[in-house]
Amino acid sequence: MIAPKLHRATATTAARLLAATSALVLVGVALTACSSTAAAVAENPDYTTEPSDTFPVTIEHEYGQAVIPSEPQRIVVVGLTEQDILLELGVTPIATTEWYGEQPSAVWPWATELLGDAEPTVLSTTDGLEYEKIASLKPDLIIGTNSGMTEENYEKLAQIAPTVTNEEGAGLYFADWQDQTRTVARAVGRSAQGEALITGVEEAYAAAAAEHPEFAGLTASFSQGGPWDGNMWVYPDGLNTDFLTDLGFTITPGLEQYVPSEGGQAQIAAENMGVIDADVIVFATESPDAVQEVLQFGTTSSLSAVTGGHAVFTDEVLAGAIYFLTPLSQKYVLEKLVPRLADAVRGEAPQRTDG
Incomplete structure (x- = not known):
């Protein structure tokens, strides 16, 4: 949230x-x-x-x-x-x-x-x-x-x-x-x-999950859309990751060991980016330039999710909606993100913010 x-x-x-x-x-x-x-x-x-x-x-x-x-x-x-x-x-x-x-x-x-x-x-x-x-x-x-x-x-x-x-x-x-x-x-x-x-929101997630049974059990990582203070800030399971788990995804395990203080994000250094690789990765990018910034950080560009078309790069408004995590913003997330997640699962997600 x-x-x-x-x-x-x-x-x-x-x-x-x-x-x-x-x-x-x-x-x-x-x-x-x-x-x-x-x-x-x-x-x-x-x-x-x-x-x-x-x-x-x-x-x-x-x-x-x-x-x-x-x-x-x-x-x-x-x-x-x-x-x-x-x-x-x-x-x-x-x-x-x-x-x-x-x-x-x-x-x-x-x-x-x-x-x-x-x-x-x-x-x-x-x-x-x-x-x-x-x-x-x-x-x-x-x-x-x-x-x-x-x-x-x-x-x-x-x-x-x-x-x-x-x-x-x-x-x-x-x-x-x-x-x-x-x-x-x-x-x-x-x-x-x-x-x-x-x-209403819980029922909408349930309906979306039912429409996309292919999401069930796949691993997913959610990362902010660019490094900050030398690290990529990635969300461990349970920390504003409901928008993925409620759709059936499982948050990539092992991120917890990179959380410096209880209740915070995992801080992933450039050399450790491999730990976020998953069936699907969502990067909350806010501009086309941010996509390149992410790809140039550490080994990001060589992650299997990135090379295989399984990484979603959001635009500014979709990133904001995910971050807000209110009932109202989540309706926007379901409308705009779910089709892009479906593309990512098929390996058809483009490396750009407009999806």
């Missing part, structure tokens, strides 16, 4: 976030005042659905609990991908957070139709969370289930408005997409709708 992933841009962003927040001091009284002014707000004109749950709602999470007294109207997303979930629930946030890609409103093409004419404020985490800017937006709910939120971050945000992060033990990133969807849906009073989103 592209996110989802610790994208190469996000890895440095996370470090900056931790450093910046340790140095930032806010006045709690001022933040509390901002929170109180947000108590009475006009209904968000961009909402397209009504809540089905009864408020107040209490959300248990990693750092305690958030009590949401009434249907939130001014939602600020401090995570990287949660805008997708909200938009599919018919709930438009007033602020999103830029991850990478510089998409308008930090909303990617698979979600723009649901955004409509709304223009959320876009926050940045380049120098840490923008607490003062967030407070100035007068939110009545802050959502960060995929934000890398630390306890220190949480305590400061919770002074502004009720703040929801991921479940206990989920880690800073890579929280289960189903759990994130349930948490976000509950926070906005749309639990049943959230379950429907999850069920």
Whole structure:
């Protein structure tokens, strides 16, 4: 979950976030005042659905609990991908957070139709969370289930408005997409709708797997689309690899020994690229130039998956959809990636991003 992933841009962003927040001091009284002014707000004109749950709602999470007294109207997303979930629930946030890609409103093409004419404020985490800017937006709910939120971050945000992060033990990133969807849906009073989103995606994967029995049992590797800091960053089994395993593939074994810290990607040096060879490899490339960068890294060009036409090179939007790993983005993944996986299994995948 592209996110989802610790994208190469996000890895440095996370470090900056931790450093910046340790140095930032806010006045709690001022933040509390901002929170109180947000108590009475006009209904968000961009909402397209009504809540089905009864408020107040209490959300248990990693750092305690958030009590949401009434249907939130001014939602600020401090995570990287949660805008997708909200938009599919018919709930438009007033602020999103830029991850990478510089998409308008930090909303990617698979979600723009649901955004409509709304223009959320876009926050940045380049120098840490923008607490003062967030407070100035007068939110009545802050959502960060995929934000890398630390306890220190949480305590400061919770002074502004009720703040929801991921479940206990989920880690800073890579929280289960189903759990994130349930948490976000509950926070906005749309639990049943959230379950429907999850069920829809799971059924779509099952249908795609049934249509492609040739996928079953084949090995697959998923790699970011270029080396970073001297390594290729590859995903071990269970780390945002559902989009492959739910189709019947088995993630290439042995990657775990290259994971430097629990819950992260395998970092594969140029001389070790042979360990990712598989029946199918998906490289999340984002440009034609990136394809060449991948092929020139170590022994990549000589891998049997590459020489045999079994390697998929994505374009920017498909890579983003895989990284986001939200219910909405996964529908895009199923539409665009499955035909390319079928080509790869047949040995007919071209070495270009347009498939």
